[in-house]
Amino acid sequence: MQKFSAFSLFRQALGAHQGWKPQWRSVKPKAAYDIIIVGGGGHGLGAAYYLAKQHGLRNIAVVERGWLAGGNTARNTTIIRSNYLFDESSSYYEHSLKLWEGLSQELNYNVMFSQRGCLMIAHTVHDVQVFKRHVYANRLNGIDNEWLTPQEVKEFCPPLNISPNIRYPILGGALQRRAGTARHDAVAWGFARAASDMGVDIIENCEVTGITRAPSGEVTGVETTLGPIKARKIGVSAAGHSSVVMGMAGIRLPLQSNPLQALVSEPVKPAFPTIVMSNTIHAYISQSDKGEMVIGAGTDGYVSYTQRGGLHIPAHTLEAITELCPMFRRLRMMRSWGGITDNTPDRSPITAKTSVPGLYVNCGWGTGGFKATPGAANLFAWTIAKDEPHPINAPFTIERFREGALIDEAAAAAVAH
Amino acid sequence: MLLIKCPYCGERAEVEFANGGEAHIARPADPMALNDEQWAQYLYMRDNPKGLIAERWRHAHGCGRFFNALRDTRTDRFVMTYEMGQPRPDITPEQAAEAAR
Ligand SMILES: Cc1cc2nc3c(=O)[nH]c(=O)nc-3n(C[C@H](O)[C@H](O)[C@H](O)COP(=O)(O)OP(=O)(O)OC[C@H]3O[C@@H](n4cnc5c(N)ncnc54)[C@H](O)[C@@H]3O)c2cc1C
Ligand SMILES: [Zn+2]
Numbered sequence: 247m248q249k250f251s252a253f254s255l256f257r258q259a260l261g262a263h264q265g266w267k268p269q270w271r272s273v274k275p276k277a278a279y280d281i282i283i284v285g286g287g288g289h290g291l292g293a294a295y296y297l298a299k300q301h302g303l304r305n306i307a308v309v310e311r312g313w314l315a316g317g318n319t320a321r322n323t324t325i326i327r328s329n330y331l332f333d334e335s336s337s338y339y340e341h342s343l344k345l346w347e348g349l350s351q352e353l354n355y356n357v358m359f360s361q362r363g364c365l366m367i368a369h370t371v372h373d374v375q376v377f378k379r380h381v382y383a384n385r386l387n388g389i390d391n392e393w394l395t396p397q398e399v400k401e402f403c404p405p406l407n408i409s410p411n412i413r414y415p416i417l418g419g420a421l422q423r424r425a426g427t428a429r430h431d432a433v434a435w436g437f438a439r440a441a442s443d444m445g446v447d448i449i450e451n452c453e454v455t456g457i458t459r460a461p462s463g464e465v466t467g468v469e470t471t472l473g474p475i476k477a478r479k480i481g482v483s484a485a486g487h488s489s490v491v492m493g494m495a496g497i498r499l500p501l502q503s504n505p506l507q508a509l510v511s512e513p514v515k516p517a518f519p520t521i522v523m524s525n526t527i528h529a530y531i532s533q534s535d536k537g538e539m540v541i542g543a544g545t546d547g548y549v550s551y552t553q554r555g556g557l558h559i560p561a562h563t564l565e566a567i568t569e570l571c572p573m574f575r576r577l578r579m580m581r582s583w584g585g586i587t588d589n590t591p592d593r594s595p596i597t598a599k600t601s602v603p604g605l606y607v608n609c610g611w612g613t614g615g616f617k618a619t620p621g622a623a624n625l626f627a628w629t630i631a632k633d634e635p636h637p638i639n640a641p642f643t644i645e646r647f648r649e650g651a652l653i654d655e656a657a658a659a660a661v662a663h
Numbered sequence: 664m665l666l667i668k669c670p671y672c673g674e675r676a677e678v679e680f681a682n683g684g685e686a687h688i689a690r691p692a693d694p695m696a697l698n699d700e701q702w703a704q705y706l707y708m709r710d711n712p713k714g715l716i717a718e719r720w721r722h723a724h725g726c727g728r729f730f731n732a733l734r735d736t737r738t739d740r741f742v743m744t745y746e747m748g749q750p751r752p753d754i755t756p757e758q759a760a761e762a763a764r
Contacts, residue, residue: 489711500707502684503736548682550736551713556664558678591707648703 247443250354269435270442275449278476279307281630282468283483284454284491286310287319288430289608289615290483291437291448292623293630298444300624301631306446307477308438309470311453315434318485319616321553321585323508323542325521325530326617327364327425329384329391334641334653335594336387341638342621343424349620355436357428358535364425364521365394365403367570369414373526377420384422394419403520405571412569414527427521427532427540433619457494457605464603465495481606481630486551486586488609495602499609500647501588505546505555506613509582511574513537522570529566539577541567545587545613555584587612592646594653597626597639606630607644668744669722670730683719685709686731687751713737715759717751720744735762 248254248267258265281297283290286308297303326346328339350357368374377393384391396408399419408416438448449472456469457480467476484491486503514537523530530542543560560582568575590596590610595618597608608626611618625639635643646652665677691697691705710716716736721729733742733754740762742754 487713489709490713498704498708499711500703500709501711502709503711503713548718548734549685549711549716550739552737552739554739556677558664647707648699650699 247354247439250356269439270448273447273449275307275309275452275470275472275475276447278467279447280305280477281479281481282306282475282477283308283481284468285317285482285484285487286314286434286438286448286450287317287483287485288315288434288437288619289485289611289622289626290481291315291434291441292619293481293483293608293626294446294448295437295441295444296624296627297631298441298446301627303631304445306441307475308441308446308448309452309454309468309475310448310450311471313450314438314448315431318585318587319430319434319619321508321583322430322616323530323532323540324427324430324616325364325425325523325532325542325614326359326428327422328389328617329364329366329380329420329422329425330655331380331383332653332655333387335655336384336389338595338621338625338638338642339618340387340389341625342618345620345624346428346617347424349433349436353436353440355432355439357432357436359426359428360535361424361426362520362532363402363421363423364523365399365419365421366523366525367399367406367419368417369524369526370417374417377418381420389422390424391420391422394421403518403522405518405573406522407570407572414524414569416570425521427534429535430616437623454491454494457491459495459602465605479604479606479630481608481626483608483626485609485611485615486588488588488607492600492607492609495600495605497600497602497605497607497644499596499607499644500590501610502549503551503586503588504548505550505552505584506587507543507546507555507560507582507584509541509543509560509579510534510538511541511577512580514539514577517573518571524566524570527566527570529563529570531567531571538580539574543582545589546584551586553584553586589613592652593655594642595622596642596644597622597629598635598643599629599633600644665739665741667720667732667741669725669728670744670746671726671728672722675722675725679722679724681721681723683721683729686717686719715742715754715762733762735759738763740764
């Protein structure tokens with residue numbers, strides 16, 4: 247692996263940058279692996295990385311139907327935060343946030359994690375009560391989150407309109423200062439590069455079409471468009487396609503796959519210092535390092551695998567954004583797109599063993615799993631390696647829907663983020 | 664935006680409708696007789712198909728009535744809509760191919 251540093255950049259410059267090598271090996275699948283990860287998004291690549299790095303396993307393949315990280319990893323608005331309400335969730339998301347804080351160093355790859363804060367604004371008395379409850383719950387768990395008055399909101403983020411005369415006036419906001427954004431591709435590429443370097447095979451353009459099992463029930467491998475591959479363990483991290491892949495092993499999940507859309511504006515000079523989210527009027531916005539305003543729209547309310555969605559959904563979001571930040575009224579939008587998100591009824595994920603021996607699943611991250619990329623990857627790897635969950639992801643089972651132990655984060659996750 | 668055919672009012676824009684999830688999930692006749700697993704299946708587990716789905720819609724900003732629809736989730740093309748209470752219709756291979764197109 248070529249190490250990246252100021253010095254390596256300088257040396258490559260002397261050679262007119264002709265000496266850079268591909269960052270991961272391009273391989274054909276072997277006949278068998280110890281572990282196959284289905285899905286080469288950030289979660290799947292990260293799981294392979296941690297399996298190799300922390301659990302000393304090397305005979306691993308990541309199988310991706312398209313190109314590397316072309317799914318939701320490439321399509322999301324990269325908001326990273328850990329201010330979820332319940333103890334179970336906040337410890338999971340905080341585990342991830344802590345990993346983000348050291349990730350660029352760990353991977354020797356700049357994931358451009360920028361802790362510019364995330365401000366969730368309140369427009370109703372109900373919002374105020376809910377967010378304050380979040381602030382207190384988070385602080386009891388040692389997670390930073392603080393309440394800002396409208397004036398403090400304005401000082402922290404001057405483009406916001408705090409006039410009491412707008413349709414949904416700003417009554418205050420909850421600010422997590424350690425929250426931020428990261429470069430979506432870089433996370434996947436960084437994990438891929440480091441995993442490949444430790445011997446993990448990354449196989450692109452190879453769709454899993456079946457899961458094969460022994461008469462006794464345990465998994466024996468996968469069928470793919472490049473032929474069968476044997477495996478002792480299979481970890482499925484297929485985001486919007488989780489129901490489809492798990493269905494190949496006869497497992498039904500509590501998931502609905504919905505389109506979620508986002509859009510970006512033309513690039514402008516630095517104008518927006520933080521991330522602003524509003525659950526009530528459904529809008530969120532931040533500025534990328536390239537200068538584009540990155541705007542997340544709402545979920546299209548029906549099952550679909552089209553990665554499209556209707557134009558009225560982003561239009562609604564833009565109405566909200568331009569009322570909150572009137573200076574964006576003349577900004578032109580450049581691109582919009584959709585991804586397929588896998589949503590659970592309680593808006594919390596599943597990272598767990600399944601009833602099929604040797605089959606593991608990490609899914610249900612829905613509209614908010616980018617922030618969990620290193621954390622979920624790390625705990626999914628643990629669960630696969632040890633055949634049991636880590637205490638942090640132990641509550642995030644499929645069985646919780648049978649036992650009634652739901653982790654209802656609808657209030658934290660109501661806005662798709 | 665989808666164009667949806669309400670069986671009562673005709674074709675209208677999607678913004679008039681609310682999606683009601685998977686169709687034909689019957690409320691258990693004798694809830695007390697169900698075990699936890701059956702309850703979980705009824706309440707939470709869903710087919711979530713990539714392909715044909717039978718789903719409920721409500722013409723929320725119109726006649727207010729529920730109806731069912733067959734749609735291909737790979738293309739969002741509707742095969743047909745039909746009234747509540749009717750069984751899931753059989754469709755021809757040509758209809759399925761048209762919806763998948
Ligand atoms: C518009 C939008 C905005 C979002 N904004 C945020 C945000 O601000 N913050 C946040 O935390 N989260 C956000 N999310 C959610 C986040 O993107 C996802 O939860 C997260 O990326 C899922 O991680 P992943 O890496 O597993 O997904 P993916 O990158 O989708 O990886 C899954 C992979 O599995 C592959 N796959 C599927 N089926 C098969 C098969 N049969 N064989 C082989 N491979 C297969 C897919 O091709 C895909 O590459 C957003 C999502 C969208 C769509
Ligand atoms: Zn009608």
